[in-house]
Amino acid sequence: MLLPWEYGIRNLARRPVRTSLTLVAMTTVVVLILVVVGFVRGLERSLSVSGDREVVLVYSINSAENIENSSIAAQTPRLLTASLSGIWKRFGVPHVSPELYMGIRVGVVDSNRAADLHDRTNTEAVSESDALGLVRGVTSQAPLVRRDVRILSGDWPGPNEVMVGELAAAKLGLPANQIVVGNTLEFESQQWRISGTFSAGGSAYESEIWCNLPDIQSATKRQDLSLVAIRLPPGGSSAEAELFCKERIDLEIQAIRETQYYGGLQQHYGPVRHLAWMVVILVAAAGFFAGMNMMYGAVSGRVREIATLQAMGFRRIAIVVSLVQEGVLLAATASLIAGGIALLFFRGVAIRFTMGAFPLEIDGVAILIGSCVGLVLGALGAMPPAFKALRQSVAVGLKSI
Amino acid sequence: MALVELSHVSKRFTKGDETIVPLDDVCLAIEAGEFVSLMGPSGTGKSTLLNLVAGIDRPDSGQIIVAGTEITDLSRSRMADWRAQNLGYIFQTHNLIPVLTAYENVELPTLLLKLKASERRQRVELALEAVGLADRADHYPRQLSGGQEQRIGIARAIVSHPKVVVADEPTGSLDGQTSEQIQTLLQRLNQELGITLLMVTHDREVAGIAKRQLSLDQGRFRETNVRMQPNEIASR
Ligand SMILES: Nc1ncnc2c1ncn2[C@@H]1O[C@H](COP(=O)(O)OP(=O)(O)O)[C@@H](O)[C@H]1O
Ligand SMILES: [Mg+2]
Numbered sequence: 339m340l341l342p343w344e345y346g347i348r349n350l351a352r353r354p355v356r357t358s359l360t361l362v363a364m365t366t367v368v369v370l371i372l373v374v375v376g377f378v379r380g381l382e383r384s385l386s387v388s389g390d391r392e393v394v395l396v397y398s399i400n401s402a403e404n405i406e407n408s409s410i411a412a413q414t415p416r417l418l419t420a421s422l423s424g425i426w427k428r429f430g431v432p433h434v435s436p437e438l439y440m441g442i443r444v445g446v447v448d449s450n451r452a453a454d455l456h457d458r459t460n461t462e463a464v465s466e467s468d469a470l471g472l473v474r475g476v477t478s479q480a481p482l483v484r485r486d487v488r489i490l491s492g493d494w495p496g497p498n499e500v501m502v503g504e505l506a507a508a509k510l511g512l513p514a515n516q517i518v519v520g521n522t523l524e525f526e527s528q529q530w531r532i533s534g535t536f537s538a539g540g541s542a543y544e545s546e547i548w549c550n551l552p553d554i555q556s557a558t559k560r561q562d563l564s565l566v567a568i569r570l571p572p573g574g575s576s577a578e579a580e581l582f583c584k585e586r587i588d589l590e591i592q593a594i595r596e597t598q599y600y601g602g603l604q605q606h607y608g609p610v611r612h613l614a615w616m617v618v619i620l621v622a623a624a625g626f627f628a629g630m631n632m633m634y635g636a637v638s639g640r641v642r643e644i645a646t647l648q649a650m651g652f653r654r655i656a657i658v659v660s661l662v663q664e665g666v667l668l669a670a671t672a673s674l675i676a677g678g679i680a681l682l683f684f685r686g687v688a689i690r691f692t693m694g695a696f697p698l699e700i701d702g703v704a705i706l707i708g709s710c711v712g713l714v715l716g717a718l719g720a721m722p723p724a725f726k727a728l729r730q731s732v733a734v735g736l737k738s739i
Numbered sequence: 740m741a742l743v744e745l746s747h748v749s750k751r752f753t754k755g756d757e758t759i760v761p762l763d764d765v766c767l768a769i770e771a772g773e774f775v776s777l778m779g780p781s782g783t784g785k786s787t788l789l790n791l792v793a794g795i796d797r798p799d800s801g802q803i804i805v806a807g808t809e810i811t812d813l814s815r816s817r818m819a820d821w822r823a824q825n826l827g828y829i830f831q832t833h834n835l836i837p838v839l840t841a842y843e844n845v846e847l848p849t850l851l852l853k854l855k856a857s858e859r860r861q862r863v864e865l866a867l868e869a870v871g872l873a874d875r876a877d878h879y880p881r882q883l884s885g886g887q888e889q890r891i892g893i894a895r896a897i898v899s900h901p902k903v904v905v906a907d908e909p910t911g912s913l914d915g916q917t918s919e920q921i922q923t924l925l926q927r928l929n930q931e932l933g934i935t936l937l938m939v940t941h942d943r944e945v946a947g948i949a950k951r952q953l954s955l956d957q958g959r960f961r962e963t964n965v966r967m968q969p970n971e972i973a974s975r
Contacts, residue, residue, distance in 0.1 A: 339823075339850055339851045341847075341850075342843070342847075342850065344838075344839070344843070345836070345838065345839065348838035348839070349838055351838075352837070403923075444903050619792050642834060643834070643836060643837075646830065646834040646836075647792065647836075647847075648795070648819065649822065649828050650822065650823065650828070650847060650848050650851070650895075651819050651820065651822040651823025651824070651826075651848065651851045652819065652823075652851065653819045653820070654815070654816070654819075655816075683972075731795075731796065732795040732796070733786075733787075733790045733795050733796045734793075734828065736790075736834075739965055
C-alpha cells in the first residue's frame with residue numbers, strides 16, 4: 339500500500355522557501371532545455387523544409403557548399419535548356435530559374451526622416467543600421483521552380499523594387515515594422531522600394547530579399563549568375579543534369595538535388611547540434627542537483643517520521659514512491675510553468691545565423707522532451723535521498739531527533 | 740500457547756571493541772489481554788526488547804512468536820505487512836506526521852488494511868472517541884497539546900485492532916498531570932477493550948498501573964509482581 343497523495347503534496351508546503359527556490363531552479367532548467375531543443379528543431383526544420391526533391395541546383399564547381407561564392411556564366415540557363423531533355427515544361431515554358439545570390443550590407447531608409455528632410459532641404463534620406471542581408475536576384479521564372487513562395491502582401495517587385503521574406507527583418511536584426519511594403523531599403527548604393535512580402539513554407543528563402551535579376555546585376559556590375567535552379571518533372575531524375583555538368587568540364591559547374599544540398603548543410607551544422615545537446619545535458623545535470631539537494635534536505639529532517647511510517651507497517655517501497663512523488667510533483671509543476679513561459683515568450687522567436695534566420699520551434703516534441711527531462715530530474719533527484727533514509731534500521735531511525 | 744512468546748532470545752551490539760548484551764538468553768510469555776510493564780534503568784535494553792516484539796528489529800539468537808507467527812524468520816517486507824496487521828506502537832514522543840490532521844494520522848495505519856471506506860471511517864472515529872478527541876479530528880498536531888498529541892498517537896496505535904500494542908515510555912515526555920491521564924487511558928484500553936499491552940517505563944509509579952510488572956536487569960528479567968504461575972510465564 340502506498341502513502342496518501344496529500345502526504346507528498348503537503349510535505350512540499352512544509353518548507354515553502356526551499357521548495358519555491360527549487361521550483362524556480364527547475365523551471366529555469368526546463369525553460370532552457372525547451373529553448374535549446376526549440377533551437378535545434380528550428381534549425382533542422384528550416385534546413386529540411388528548404389529542400390525540394392524535384393529541384394536541381396546548378397552552380398560553380400569551385401564554391402563547395404557556399405552558393406554565395408558561386409559564379410557561373412550568364413548563358414548557362416540557355417545551355418541547360420537546350421541540352422537537357424528532363425526539364426519540366428508547361429505551355430512550352432521550361433521551368434528554369436537563373437539567380438544571383440549574395441550576402442551584402444543592407445540598410446533601411448528612415449521614412450519619417452526622409453519625408454522630413456524632403457520638405458526642407460530636398461536632400462535624400464539617410465540610410466541607417468546596415469546589417470548583412472541575403473539578396474537574391476530572380477526572374478519571373480522563379481516562382482515556377484520555387485513553388486513554396488507565396489506573396490503575403492503587396493506585389494512582385496517592379497524595377498528597383500524588392501520583395502522581402504517574412505524573416506528578413508529578423509535576419510537583418512531590425513524591428514518587423516521597418517520592413518513593410520512602402521518602405522525603402524538601401525544596398526549597393528541604390529534605393530529599393532519594398533513592393534511586397536512573401537512566405538516560403540518555412541524554408542530558408544523566408545530570410546531573403548528578392549529583386550529582379552537585371553536590377554541587381556547592374557547595381558553590382560555583374561553579368562554572371564550564382565546558380566540556376568531547374569525543376570524536374572514529378573519523380574524525375576537528376577542524373578541527366580549531373581552527367582551533363584560532369585561532361586562539360588569547360589563550364590565548371592555541378593548539379594545537385596536541392597534536398598541533398600540542404601542535407602549537406604545540416605551536416606555542416608552538426609557541431610552546433612552537438613553543442614546544443616551538450617547544453618541540454620549540462621543544464622539537466624544542474625536541475626538534477628537542485629532537485630536532489632532539496633530532497634536531501636527534506637529527508638534529513640524527516641528520519642524519525644520515515645521510521646515511524648515503517649514501524650506502522652508501510653513498506654520501504656511505499657516510502658520511496660512517496661518521496662519520488664514529491665520530487666515529480668514539483669518537477670511537473672516546474673515543467674508546466676516552463677512550458678507556459680516557453681510558449682508565451684519564446685515560441686517563434688527568430689534566431690539569426692549566417693544562413694538566414696529561423697524561428698525557435700517550441701513544438702510538441704520540444705515540450706515533450708522538456709517535460710520528460712523535468713520529470714526524470716524530479717524522480718531521479720528524489721531517489722538517492724530516499725535510499726539514504728532507508729539504509730538506516732527502523733529502530734535507529736526511531737531514536738533520531 | 741501464549742500470545743507473545745520469546746524463547747532464549749539474545750541481542751548484542753558491538754561498538755568498536757566493546758560488546759553490549761542488553762538481552763542475554765531471555766524468555767518471556769505474555770497472554771492475550773495482559774497488561775505488562777517492563778521497568779528498569781535507562782540503557783538496560785527495554786526498548787531493544789520492545790522492538791524485537793514489535794518486529795522492527797531482529798534477535799541474534801532465539802525465537803519470537805507473536806500471535807502464532809514466528810516473526811524472526813520473516814523477510815523485511817513480510818515483517819512490515821505483519822506489523823500492519825498485528826501491531827500497534829505507541830512512541831515516547833507521539834511521532835505524529837505534522838502535515839496530516841489528527842484524523843488523517845489515525846487513518847494512516849488503516850490504509851494498510853483491506854477495508855471499505857465506510858468501515859475505515861468508522862474505525863477512525865471509534866479510535867478518536869476512545870481517546871476522547873473526536874472533536875479534534877481536523878486539528879493538525881501543532882494545534883494540539885502534548886497530552887492530546889499522545890492520545891492521538893494512542894488512537895493511531897489501536898485503530899487497526901492489533902493483537903499486541905507496545906508502548907515505549909508513553910509518558911516519558913509529559914508532565915505529571917498529563918501523564919496520569921495517559922496512564923488512565925492505557926488502563927481503560929486494557930480493561931474495557933481487552934487490548935494486550937506491553938509498556939516500557941523507567942518510572943516505578945507508571946509501571947504500577949500494569950497488572951504484571953517485570954524488570955530487566957543485566958540482560959535478564961525479574962518478575963516483580965507475579966500474578967500467574969511463575970514457571971509458566973517468565974524468566975529463566
Ligand atoms: N543500534 C544500537 N547500536 C549500538 N548500541 C545500541 C543500539 N541500540 C541500543 N544500544 C545499546 O543497547 C543498550 C540498551 O539500549 P535500549 O534498549 O535503548 O535501552 P533502554 O530502552 O532500556 O534505555 C544501551 O546500552 C544502548 O547503548
Ligand atoms: Mg528506551
